[in-house]
Amino acid sequence: xxxxxxxxxxxxxxxxxxxxxxxxxxxxxxxxxxxxxxxxxxxxxxxxxxxxxxxxxxxxxxxxxxxxxxxxxxxxxxxxxxxxxxxxxxxxxxxxxxxxxxxxxxxxxxxxxxxxxxxxxxxxxxxxxxxxxxxxxxxxxxxxxxxxxxxxxxxxxxxxxxxxxxxxxxxxxxxxxxxxxxxxxxxxxxxxxxxxxxxxxxxxxxxxxxxxxxxxxxxxxxxxxxxxxxxxxxxxxxxxxxxxxxxxxxxxxxxx
Amino acid sequence: xxxxxxxxxxxxxxxxxxxxxxxxxxxxxxxxxxxxxxxxxxxxxxxxxxxxxxxxxxxxxxxxxxxxxxxxxxxxxxxxxxxxxxxxxxxxxxxxxxxxxxxxxxxxxxxxxxxxxxxxxxxxxxxxxxxxxxxxxxxxxxxxxxxxxxxxxxxxxxxxxxxxxxxxxxxxxxxxxxxxxxxxxxxxxxxxxxxxxxxxxxxxxxxxxxxxxxxxxxxxxxxxxxxxxxxxxxxxxx
Numbered sequence: 280x281x282x283x284x285x286x287x288x289x290x291x292x293x294x295x296x297x298x299x300x301x302x303x304x305x306x307x308x309x310x311x312x313x314x315x316x317x318x319x320x321x322x323x324x325x326x327x328x329x330x331x332x333x334x335x336x337x338x339x340x341x342x343x344x345x346x347x348x349x350x351x352x353x354x355x356x357x358x359x360x361x362x363x364x365x366x367x368x369x370x371x372x373x374x375x376x377x378x379x380x381x382x383x384x385x386x387x388x389x390x391x392x393x394x395x396x397x398x399x400x401x402x403x404x405x406x407x408x409x410x411x412x413x414x415x416x417x418x419x420x421x422x423x424x425x426x427x428x429x430x431x432x433x434x435x436x437x438x439x440x441x442x443x444x445x446x447x448x449x450x451x452x453x454x455x456x457x458x459x460x461x462x463x464x465x466x467x468x469x470x471x472x473x474x475x476x477x478x479x480x481x482x483x484x485x486x487x488x489x490x491x492x493x494x495x496x497x498x499x500x501x502x503x504x505x506x507x508x509x510x511x512x513x514x515x516x517x518x519x520x521x522x523x524x525x526x527x528x529x530x531x532x533x534x535x
Numbered sequence: 536x537x538x539x540x541x542x543x544x545x546x547x548x549x550x551x552x553x554x555x556x557x558x559x560x561x562x563x564x565x566x567x568x569x570x571x572x573x574x575x576x577x578x579x580x581x582x583x584x585x586x587x588x589x590x591x592x593x594x595x596x597x598x599x600x601x602x603x604x605x606x607x608x609x610x611x612x613x614x615x616x617x618x619x620x621x622x623x624x625x626x627x628x629x630x631x632x633x634x635x636x637x638x639x640x641x642x643x644x645x646x647x648x649x650x651x652x653x654x655x656x657x658x659x660x661x662x663x664x665x666x667x668x669x670x671x672x673x674x675x676x677x678x679x680x681x682x683x684x685x686x687x688x689x690x691x692x693x694x695x696x697x698x699x700x701x702x703x704x705x706x707x708x709x710x711x712x713x714x715x716x717x718x719x720x721x722x723x724x725x726x727x728x729x730x731x732x733x734x735x736x737x738x739x740x741x742x743x744x745x746x747x748x749x750x751x752x753x754x755x756x757x758x759x760x761x762x763x764x765x766x767x768x769x770x771x772x773x
Contacts, residue, residue, distance in 0.1 A: 288638065305637070309644055316550050316645045360547075364709050387709025394546025398643040406638045414637060426568050426580060430630050433584020434591060441585075441592040449596075469736045472596070472609070473743025476589055476618060480751055483585030487578045496577070 288350065288406040296340035296408045300509035301417025303517040308405045310521035314528040315397045320390040322531035326397070332523060333400045342407045351399045358395075361388040411435045420508055437482065445475055542635065542642025542650045543699065550645070552706025557648025563656050564629055570622035574753075579623070586619050587627035594631070610729075612654060612695070613662035613688035614737045618744060620753040621663035629655040653698035662691035666754045677742060683754070684741040685734035692730035696722040 296304070311332075318325050337347060364384040409417070415435070419428045448471045457467045487495075568579075575582050590611040615624035629651045635641040642650045665687040673679035700719045707715075745752050 312545060312644045313550075316545050316553070316643075320546075384709055387707075390709070391544070391546045395544035395643065398545035398645065402637065402639070402644060411638060424568065426572075427564075427630060427633075429580035430584045430587055430626065431634055433581050434587040434627075434630060434634065437585055437588040438591055441588050442595060445592055445596055465732075465736055466739060468596075469739030470743045472593055472614075472736065473740040473747075475592065476614075476740065476744055477748060477751070479585045479589040479592075480582070480618075483578075483582040486585070487581040490581060 288403065289410050290342060290346070290407045292341050292408075294340045294408070296336060296404075299408075299517050300420075300513055301409050301413040302420040303417075303509045303513055304405055304409055305414070305417045305421065307517045307521045308401050311401050311524045312398050314521065314524040315394055315401075318394075318528045318531045319535045320386055320393070321535050323389075325527050325531040326393040328527050329397050329524060332520060333397065333404070336404055336520060337400075340404060340408050342404060346407075347400060347403055350403050351396060358392060361391040361395075364388040364391070433483075433486070437479070440482075441475065441479055444478060445471070448474065542632065542654075543646045543702075545643030545645050547643075547707070548646060548649055548702050549706040552702060553646055553649055555648075556652045556702065560629070560648040560651040560656065564626065564651070567622045567626045567629075571626050574620055574623055582619075583623050583627050583630075586615065586623065587630045590615055590627055591631050591634075609736055610654070610658070610692060610695075610733060612658040613666075613684070613691040613733065614740060616659045616662040616691075617666060617684055617687070617737065617741050617754045618752060621659055624663070625655045625659040628659060649699075649702050653695045653702075657698040658691040658695035661694040662687040665690055670754055677745070680745060680755075681738040681742055684738040688737035689727070689730035689734040692733050693723055693726045696726035 311329075315326075315329055318329075334344075337344070364381075364387045405414075412435075415428050415432050418431070419425065452467050452471065459465060459468055571579050571583065593609045593611050593614070596609070612624070612628050615627055618624075619627070632642065632650050632655060633647065636644050636647050636650070666683055669679075669683040669686060673682055697719065700715070700722055703718065704715055741752065741754075745755065749755055
């Protein structure tokens with residue numbers, strides 16, 4: 280968690296990738312990720328091919344490499360974990376630059392680095408080309424249970440409101456002389472979180488009452504679904520990426 | 536500290552184990568939806584949505600640990616269990632994790648089942664079992680409530696981290712041999728420190744809410760009559 284959640288990752292543009300219906304993009308991204316994870320780690324060439332695939336989609340979506348790579352830094356803690364593996368791993372040792380490292384650990388580090396990075400890049404491409412609202416519509420069309428999509432919708436709708444409230448409370452606290460520097464001075468911060476919860480919960484009650492008065496009976500109206508589900512042609516176009524990825528994975532499994 | 540509390544990314548645990556945990560998480564979330572409806576009936580969607588937004592927002596607020604250089608943030612699982620109960624709490628944390636994986640690339644999509652199991656299910660379950668026990672055992676005072684919140688938050692963070700160790704033991708992509716115990720120890724140690732911060736903030740937050748609206752604290756339901764008059768709350772009606 281942490282870094283990057285505050286940014287809105289969506290990059291407004293009008294590329295072929297942006298125009299694809301969201302459910303198609305979600306399925307493509309998930310299948311791609313699963314194919315990457317299923318690839319044997321010794322098949323180094325396969326990961327190069329995946330990287331080319333990601334680069335091609337990024338170019339098509341007009342997302343620059345700088346933007347992608349800087350956002351991918353969210354992965355950093357696991358890179359550190361990966362770096363530790365060659366020292367911790369069991370089994371045969373090999374000499375690399377004068378260090379006795381575990382061969383299995385080196386493979387494991389490569390595995391985490393390659394698969395983790397490709398996964399993050401795929402998620403980032405989805406986020407960059409799909410608005411959050413479209414994403415929910417896509418999940419709904421994929422028959423994700425409606426209670427989950429509803430919760431996610433309310434969450435995304437009110438997230439900025441709550442973050443804004445939290446920021447205002449922080450500014451108010453600091454402008455009145457509060458300057459927490461250490462863990463044991465957290466009273467003001469925690470009291471603010473308590474107030475934020477009360478505001479959030481009571482806002483939820485008001486939203487619910489407003490929905491009731493507009494005829495809510497536990498299901499969302501049809502407008503909710505958005506318009507125009509994906510056509511067969513769009514499915515075919517978007518299927519190219521996961522199909523290529525799956526065949527790379529299959530070849531890698533056969534070869535190793 | 537903040538950077539250590541991140542979600543499992545792709546490639547750390549192998550595919551079959553991830554798939555098993557995904558199925559487990561799906562089944563458990565179905566139960567959470569059913570029980571959550573019992574707590575909130577058709578208020579479930581808006582209320583859980585706002586609580587999920589609250590958890591998400593809280594995770595974005597950094598607090599200083601030692602001066603400005605090192606900062607951490609709340610994970611919020613135990614806080615959610617305390618305030619809205621285990622079912623809605625786990626559901627909200629799970630939705631936050633799904634959105635973080637899909638929109639923010641935080642935690643691998645293929646590893647979603649593992650992350651949900653650790654943070655939404657194990658963490659919340661451990662917290663709530665402790666809450667249910669401690670609320671009955673400890674004196675019903677503010678101090679008792681604070682201790683309950685502190686201990687359950689601390690334990691939930693450590694239990695969630697040990698969930699990762701268990702999964703790594705089952706399907707880690709690199710054999711650590713005898714170092715698995717070392718991994719368990721390191722994870723427990725780091726998360727003990729995180730858990731202390733988590734516990735302090737959870738306790739203070741719960742006390743704040745309990746002072747103003749004790750009827751909203753799920754852990755206190757059925758224990759005391761909601762005698763305290765509803766005090767007008769900051770923010771008011773908007």
